[in-house]
Amino acid sequence: MRLDVVNPWGRDAPVDWRGGLTPPGAPGHAPINYWAWAAATGGRFHQTPDTVDGSADAVVVLLRRRGLANLRAVRQLKARGLTVFVSWKESGSAQIEHQLRYPWRRWLHRQVLAACDGAFAATEPGFTHYQEYGLPSERVRFVATPYPFDEPGWDFAQAIDARSGIVVGTRQFDQPSRRHTEALQLAGRIARAAGTPLxxxxxxxxxxxxxVLAATGAVPTLRWVEQRLPYPAFLQELARHRLVIQRDAGWVPGQIAGDALLCGIVNIGGNGAVQRLAFPALAEPEADEALLEAAAIHLLSDDDAYRLEIEQARQRAERVGLSYGGFRAELAELLAAMTTGAMTARPRSPARG
Incomplete structure (x- = not known):
């Protein structure tokens, strides 16, 4: 099963994975997030619907606030006889609301949903959103954005004894939903209690x-990274640690937790789709701050518990379509269900797993 993805008339450059998955550091976008839907299946990421050749089994159009562009792309692809799904490119709860804040945008969005074959919901808010805007439940499916930790060259996990300390996975003070200050405060308490580097x-x-210093407090082993890193270098940096801590409350797809899966480390906190599926006991709002702190301190000191958490997280990820292999199985089931009119045979959301 091959899936192509279109960001209609957007700025992201095209990427072609028909020849196989690109290695880390290759030109073009990394095969993660919405790009992963195409990369996992040997598909293509398009900048315009004009380059879609119809050889894929289905196409996903990424929706943005440009409603006319969204509608034009969907209608153009449907007119060529293609199976077309849609999915918000910015799919956190506040992001969806912002993109639909004007009545004319909401009207155009309903036209888009009426024209497509169905919707991929990469987040929990998106799952309910499509139904609220008139798309029947049988045409909505939660489809996670997978990570290629099960593909050659993309498993960044290091030996357990090569890892130490914790890293804060967010860095934006100016976005309230990131809760960066809260993540720094939690990380500071854990680092002091466990005597571990931060x-x-x-x-x-x-x-x-x-x-940062005001939020973390006195952490004797505070370490700074103060330059932008290429994605492979960022993953190598992440993989040096035992835990990544975040408090993101935006109901986003969850790239930080996806990066943790690639690095074979444990994600603490946040309410994105990936963390709620792969690390459910350590995600929010299920886990409160005291539980997160206690769990982190335990995982920093108990190697057996730490190994088990990582193994179980990757096993969960495989089952729910967060690995490339799991996603391919999920896509094959979805497209088969569409042909039999049984798309709702196993609808999922992050809350249900």
Missing amino acids: TVFNLDGEAGRAR
């Missing part, structure tokens, strides 16, 4: 340093 990212100079 790594933070800071791209805001001295002002950023001051805010």
Whole structure:
């Protein structure tokens, strides 16, 4: 089964995976997030629907606030006899609301949903959103954005004894839903209690340093990363640690937790789709702050519990379509269900798993 993805008249450059999955550091976007739907199946990521040749089994159009472009792309692809799904490119709860804040945008969005074959919901808010805007439940399916930890060259996990400390996975003070200050505060308490190193990212100079220090408190082994890293270098940095901590409350797809799966480390906190599926006991709002702190301290000191958590997280990820192999199986089931009119045979959302 091959899936192509279209970001209609957007700025993201085309990528072609028909010859196989690209290695880390190759030109073009990494095969993660919405790009992964195409990469996992040997598909293509298109900048315009004009380049879609019809050889894929289905096409996903990524929706943005440009409603006319969304509608034009869906209608153009449907007119050529293609199976067309849609999915929000920015799919957190606040992001969806922002993109539909004007009545005319909401009207255009309903036209888009009426024209497509169905919707891929990569987040929990998206799952309910499509139904609220008139798409029948039998045409909505939760489809996670997978990560290629089961593909050659993309497993960044290091030996357990080569890992130490924790890293804060967020870095944006100016986006309230990231809850970056709360993540720094939690990480600081854990680092002090466990006597472990703490790594933070800071791209805001001295002002950023001051805010980080105010939030983390006195951590003797605080380590700074103050430059933007290419994605493979970022994963190598992440993989040096035992835990990544975040508190993102935006109901997003969950790239930080996906990166944790690639690195074979444990994600603590956040309510994105990936963390709720792969790390359910350590996701929010199920786990409160005290539980997250206690769990992190335990995982930092108990190698057996740590190995078990990682193994179970990757096994869960495989079952629910977060690995490339799991996603391919999920897609084959979905397209088969469509042909028999039974798309709702196993609808899922992150809450249900």
